[in-house]
Amino acid sequence: MIDYLLQNKKLSVRVAIGIVIITVLSILWTNVIRTPAYLVIVDGKKAFVVKHKSDVEEALLSLQEQQAEQIKSKLELGNQIDYRRTFASRGDVISGDELEKALRKTVNFKMLAGALIVDGKTIAYLESKAEAEKLLKKLKEEYTAVDEGEKLISVDFAEKVAVAEKSVNSAKVMSFDEAYQLITTGTDKPEKYIVKEGDNLWLIARRNDMYVDDIMRANKLTSENLQIGDELILVKSQPYINVVAKVEGEKIETIPFETKTEISSSASGVRIKQEGRNGEKKIVYVATKVNGVIEEREVKEETILKEAVTRILVKGNQVTVASRGGGGGTLDWPAYGPITCYYGRGHTGLDIGAKAGSAIKAADSGTVTFAGWQGGYGNFIIVNHGNGLITRYAHCASISVSKGQQVARGQVLGTVGSTGRSTGPHLHFEVLSGGSFQNPLNYLR
């Protein structure tokens, strides 16, 4: 029995010694005894070690094929690869997936791309020069759609735009749609602003047509208190390329009626002596459109088709008209829908949850002083009603009036949309009196 145990113990010892020897040998085999291999040098830098040169060539081919699936152009290796014979421990030699991963980190593929150059700076790389040219053509076509009665005179880019062929890292090449998106929406271009005496966030937001919330977020502000000299970053989105089209056109426009008030000592209250009626005129104009929106319009000819009839009110001199909140309920609702966000607490207007595409109507007669794209406000319209009263309409899907145009109360200005910084279709409606924001509900009747 003891013999047996002794023998068994001897056996265990032998097995153990065997294992140790094998382990030591395998460690020596992979780490100490060196094998002939190739050191791969990428752009003059030692990168990794392989057994055969062909391993690298195969892995490169595989990588190239993976990229070429997305890009149709011919890809070329962008790096200089050299090999040096060496002896390496087997543990350092890589192959297969490991080799592909290492290559992905160290090499890049170059291709002849179409560079889109705006004012001397390359903005985007497309797959070819032809693709870049196609994009410019699409931009021009998109923004030269003329309205009824309009004729296109000329179309140009506001910027100096050029296309060139350039060899570039294939990872930098964009698809047509990606590039189009980038060019038309632009990037958020940051602008520095130094806080001056008398400034507050609302004022700065209003002057730059931004939201207070956006300024606070962009500057990581925790309170609305500003110090003179504080530096703020204002972020405004601007397209990289702007299409300027000149058009000639004619159309029929409304002549809004005027209201005259006569004071009479014999009257009491307010009485309408004569109903007002809008007139009509035919105009011939030349206009400059930037990205499809009229920026400037010059009326060349005007023919009155129907004169407007002045509304005449007779007001007793003893009586003052009841008014609410200073505004006096003088404005018409510009759109119909539930109120989705009230005025106040940094919200400069009233949000009316009207259906997308429904009409936005002028709250009162006045003159359009702005109609076009304005950063976070998207498509934006401003109407000046005189006496310091201004109404503003944001996030419009479309705009059907232009700067300088007279509009009548209730005249369609555009349609409800969700352009600019907006989470869904609605009309953001603002009322300003004497340069400061008012609660629109105090003005709407």
Ligand SMILES: [Zn+2]
């Ligand atoms: Zn709003």
